[in-house]
Amino acid sequence: MKKVPTVCPYCGCGCGLFLHVEGGRVIGVSPNRNHPVNQGSLCVKGWNCHEFIHHPDRLKTPLIRKNGKLIESSWQEALQYVAKRLSETISRYGPDSVGVLSSAKCTNEENYLLMKFTRAVLGTNNIDHCARLCHSSTVGGLAAAFGSGAMTNSISEIKDARVLFVIGSNTTEQHPMIAMHMLEAVDRGATLIVADPRRTKIADFATIYLQHRSGTDVALLMGIMHVILAEHLVDRDFVMRRTENFHAFEESLREFTPERVEKLTGVKASDIRKVARVYATEKRSMLFYAMGITQHITGVDNVKALANLVMLTGHIGLPCSGINPLRGQNNVQGACDMGALPNVYTGYQKVTDPKARRKFERAWKRRLPERAGLTVVEMTEAALEGRLKAMYIMGENPLLSDPDLNRVREAMEKLEFLVVQDIFLSETAEFADVVLPAATFAEKNGTFTNTERRVQLIRRAVLPPGGAMPDWKIITGLSSLMGYPMQYRDTYEVMEEIALLTPSYGGILHYRLDNGFGLQWPCPDRDHPGTPYLHRKKFARGLGTFLPVQFRMPAELPDEEFPFVLNTGRTGVHYHTGTMCRRTTVLEREEPEPFVEINPRDAEKLEIREGQRVRVSSRRGSIVLRARLRDNTSEGVVFIPFHFREAAANLLTNPALDPEVKIPEYKVCAVRVEPLEVVKRPKRPRRVDIEELRIT
Amino acid sequence: MKGWILPKNSLSYWLRQLRKDSDLIGPLRTPDGDIVFESVEKIHEIVLDPPASLPSVKEFFLPQYETVFVFKTDTVRPIQEKRKRVIFGLRSCDVAALRLLDRFFLDSQPDPYYSERRKNTLLISVVCNRPDPTCFCVGIGAGPYLKEGFDIQLTDLGDRYMVEIGSPRGRRAVREYSFVFQRPRKTDLEDQFEVQLSSTARFQQRINLEGVRSLILSQRVDEGFWQEVANRCIQCGGCVYVCPLCSCFTVTDRVYQEHIERVRLWDACLFKGFTRLAGGILPNDAPVSRTKRWFYHKLIYYPEGIGGFGCVGCGRCAVVCPSKIDMATVVLNIKRVSENAVSG
Numbered sequence A: 001m002k003k004v005p006t007v008c009p010y011c012g013c014g015c016g017l018f019l020h021v022e023g024g025r026v027i028g029v030s031p032n033r034n035h036p037v038n039q040g041s042l043c044v045k046g047w048n049c050h051e052f053i054h055h056p057d058r059l060k061t062p063l064i065r066k067n068g069k070l071i072e073s074s075w076q077e078a079l080q081y082v083a084k085r086l087s088e089t090i091s092r093y094g095p096d097s098v099g100v101l102s103s104a105k106c107t108n109e110e111n112y113l114l115m116k117f118t119r120a121v122l123g124t125n126n127i128d129h130c131a132r133l134c135h136s137s138t139v140g141g142l143a144a145a146f147g148s149g150a151m152t153n154s155i156s157e158i159k160d161a162r163v164l165f166v167i168g169s170n171t172t173e174q175h176p177m178i179a180m181h182m183l184e185a186v187d188r189g190a191t192l193i194v195a196d197p198r199r200t201k202i203a204d205f206a207t208i209y210l211q212h213r214s215g216t217d218v219a220l221l222m223g224i225m226h227v228i229l230a231e232h233l234v235d236r237d238f239v240m241r242r243t244e245n246f247h248a249f250e251e252s253l254r255e256f257t258p259e260r261v262e263k264l265t266g267v268k269a270s271d272i273r274k275v276a277r278v279y280a281t282e283k284r285s286m287l288f289y290a291m292g293i294t295q296h297i298t299g300v301d302n303v304k305a306l307a308n309l310v311m312l313t314g315h316i317g318l319p320c321s322g323i324n325p326l327r328g329q330n331n332v333q334g335a336c337d338m339g340a341l342p343n344v345y346t347g348y349q350k351v352t353d354p355k356a357r358r359k360f361e362r363a364w365k366r367r368l369p370e371r372a373g374l375t376v377v378e379m380t381e382a383a384l385e386g387r388l389k390a391m392y393i394m395g396e397n398p399l400l401s402d403p404d405l406n407r408v409r410e411a412m413e414k415l416e417f418l419v420v421q422d423i424f425l426s427e428t429a430e431f432a433d434v435v436l437p438a439a440t441f442a443e444k445n446g447t448f449t450n451t452e453r454r455v456q457l458i459r460r461a462v463l464p465p466g467g468a469m470p471d472w473k474i475i476t477g478l479s480s481l482m483g484y485p486m487q488y489r490d491t492y493e494v495m496e497e498i499a500l501l502t503p504s505y506g507g508i509l510h511y512r513l514d515n516g517f518g519l520q521w522p523c524p525d526r527d528h529p530g531t532p533y534l535h536r537k538k539f540a541r542g543l544g545t546f547l548p549v550q551f552r553m554p555a556e557l558p559d560e561e562f563p564f565v566l567n568t569g570r571t572g573v574h575y576h577t578g579t580m581c582r583r584t585t586v587l588e589r590e591e592p593e594p595f596v597e598i599n600p601r602d603a604e605k606l607e608i609r610e611g612q613r614v615r616v617s618s619r620r621g622s623i624v625l626r627a628r629l630r631d632n633t634s635e636g637v638v639f640i641p642f643h644f645r646e647a648a649a650n651l652l653t654n655p656a657l658d659p660e661v662k663i664p665e666y667k668v669c670a671v672r673v674e675p676l677e678v679v680k681r682p683k684r685p686r687r688v689d690i691e692e693l694r695i696t
Numbered sequence B: 001m002k003g004w005i006l007p008k009n010s011l012s013y014w015l016r017q018l019r020k021d022s023d024l025i026g027p028l029r030t031p032d033g034d035i036v037f038e039s040v041e042k043i044h045e046i047v048l049d050p051p052a053s054l055p056s057v058k059e060f061f062l063p064q065y066e067t068v069f070v071f072k073t074d075t076v077r078p079i080q081e082k083r084k085r086v087i088f089g090l091r092s093c094d095v096a097a098l099r100l101l102d103r104f105f106l107d108s109q110p111d112p113y114y115s116e117r118r119k120n121t122l123l124i125s126v127v128c129n130r131p132d133p134t135c136f137c138v139g140i141g142a143g144p145y146l147k148e149g150f151d152i153q154l155t156d157l158g159d160r161y162m163v164e165i166g167s168p169r170g171r172r173a174v175r176e177y178s179f180v181f182q183r184p185r186k187t188d189l190e191d192q193f194e195v196q197l198s199s200t201a202r203f204q205q206r207i208n209l210e211g212v213r214s215l216i217l218s219q220r221v222d223e224g225f226w227q228e229v230a231n232r233c234i235q236c237g238g239c240v241y242v243c244p245l246c247s248c249f250t251v252t253d254r255v256y257q258e259h260i261e262r263v264r265l266w267d268a269c270l271f272k273g274f275t276r277l278a279g280g281i282l283p284n285d286a287p288v289s290r291t292k293r294w295f296y297h298k299l300i301y302y303p304e305g306i307g308g309f310g311c312v313g314c315g316r317c318a319v320v321c322p323s324k325i326d327m328a329t330v331v332l333n334i335k336r337v338s339e340n341a342v343s344g
């Protein structure tokens, strides 16, 4: 038996683990005890991440659609066909008729290569990935305020913090190892403040829990800042020396008295005051947020409000003091860093900046497009309008993950050509003209960047099944066929090129990552030890800017016809569209079917019982699933996880976008809930006494 | 006089001989400094005084994932591993745990997979001169050294090992290479005794499971206590996975084009789906009922059914539990709470 050190493929915590290999198969997993994030622990997904690797459903040969059916083919045939069809599309309709989706599940090297392929070979900036749907608001908001949009602290600082303010993050289930550090901080006496319309597990450990109405985050934060200002808790020195635009911002707070905010958010004025005082007066205050902040039409405003809050109190730029967007996917941070976005190259160098463009043109020896490209949701629009003719999708599953799935499906149907590169035949791959079988994290070398900017090595433990190939090899092969040879011996050579072109990754090379636990960017040169916390002494952009925001209500509010607010998200045992975890025995058994969480009081009014099937409909679609009565959502709100193709929550969601970064409003839309059949109340099973269940 | 002396210089020779017909497993240092048990290529790289392995030795007898048989329409082919193994450097608690696990897997209805592996594996355990801070085997009699139950037990005496033999399998492994072993002298035995004493004195925690068992049995631990414990649990399954005495597994079928594989994999009673009944009913939906059962199983039911605690004090659950509700912590809390209740 061999144990190969690598990184968990699920979430942005980026836990260090060993894959146990015997006879060419991965047969187990164990945690790394010295890893700074997980310190010998893993969550249930990590413990079980070995199982999908050898699942029989793995794609093993390329597939080409012939007469409506996906037929096995050789690599050569498949790649030549893709090359031909893409070239034809480009010569007939122009390069911007092709769209590319990169993947937050793939390595940095693969994201870089696909980004290079898109820009240098296809000649378009139409590249994006699922970060658009989770943290584009962060990238937009924090970049505007500070010049850099990432977690400012390190996970290992959490346990030493005095105040943890967690807003819109179901940390225990979605970033379990970060929650572990939070729990340790609480055990050591830190004050935990949790604000979330849905009461999740982390709230159980909170000193103060605020249940504000969905979509009223800006108001809540403005209220808190109003109190900080009114009670003279502002860190004047910090504001004077390190920020600008304070006065314009100060003005914008005026009307947000706690009493008014109470009306808007449902949070008591006294609680708002309390939170303001605790957060502002303690030092070592860390702020955390996730999708509950970003997935709104006011996503960027929410993030800006948080940035204002940390600047107002001077809680940034020190250890245990900062603003921390918790990034979802294992490598969503990296995919963004690598420029798998329509407007930037690696390290957020703008495509519209002629100097940056010139640099990449010289390195890549191709003319590069000047205009920013289309985002994920805009690609759907463009396809519907017939402007986008072909798509190349690597490791993403928009047919389950994007809002308003009926429209996405229609868009996919309209495409003339669709290529999907994945490890399983996902909902999207089922639609493709060509499917290319890819390798999992256990079958390739490369790097992932976790949520605290830690670039870590993943190592090949086994060979891919059948003819499957690592994504980077597929891209280089295709590129060569399209007349732009890409030659790399292995991914370390790709990383070297990334380092050369990306200031923040300048010193990040595979050989430096081999012993130890990676490097945290910015890491400008080969001697640099990495940066545990950002914005020390000055912000990435120089002075931090206060950005006044305005309060807006969500795009779609409940009304007579659709009286409930729908909130969507994930469960603790599944990940996104479930391609991996739903093929994992114990994970699938924990949550085998879709459900809707509804407040018991609402359920009573609608005569819905636990486990009963209900129909949930919005203006866009309708699904049938079982009801789960829970009082962690307040009355008038229901929650549905989006993992399940059987009842895809995203058939219901509203594709209304944040005007700035085009993130859709997954967290709020209006729905109706109707019980399906009236079942007789089943006899309550007799309570089985624990003594009777004993197994010896 | 029982026992042999193995000069440290001869250790690698002896292991090399044993490896000739077996896979040699031992503790090795990973590039980032952790220690794991894996197949040994270079014998000199074996870490001689490592912390307790993670996961426990259980993984070599009840693997996390194993194909038990393959079937087609009309044939069934059992997959049984016949390969011989030598596991070097495991700890006393692991050996003690295996002895109890044997009773689960071998008594009444023997499990052929476990039994085959057990038969084909030689265990060379090493007395812990330096217990980890999380260890508490000493109060349970599962370490730091054992009096019986091992195949071969080594005690590090500086430049040599005291070698004790506890089974026919162990005897063969020593007898075949008897020329590298020497008869112990009286001073060797004195040194061995000294190591045993000093190691026993080094434990940072003493935990009396018996006392806690009676506290629980006399109803001195209320539901609220368990509620609080359960509330912290994130159901990662880690404690069950690493515990050498937890034997939960599940079975599933993997359907390939040409054949079907019946697979057995680790499971955990802490998952609500573990006891899922037809129709989706979850008898243990409340986390507290599962958490409480895990502790009851180890502290109450195990002694009744198997005759020893379902815990050997290896401390592994303390390493993996992200919520700090491992055996030692909970047991110490039970004590503290009930003592306060008495004095208050």
Ligand code: SF4
Residues within 6 Å of the ligand: A008, A009, A010, A011, A012, A013, A014, A015, A038, A042, A043, A044, A045, A046, A047, A175, A176, A177, A178
């Ligand atoms: S916390 Fe995230 S990275 Fe860690 S084991 Fe769980 S899913 Fe994997």
Ligand code: SF4
Residues within 6 Å of the ligand: B239, B242, B243, B244, B245, B298, B310, B311, B312, B313, B314, B315, B316, B317, B318, B326, B327, B328
């Ligand atoms: S309960 Fe914990 S300390 Fe006891 S044997 Fe199991 S893992 Fe070791």
Ligand code: SF4
Residues within 6 Å of the ligand: B232, B233, B234, B235, B236, B237, B238, B239, B240, B270, B320, B321, B322, B323, B324, B325, B326
């Ligand atoms: S290790 Fe801790 S958190 Fe995980 S299942 Fe066990 S008790 Fe619960």
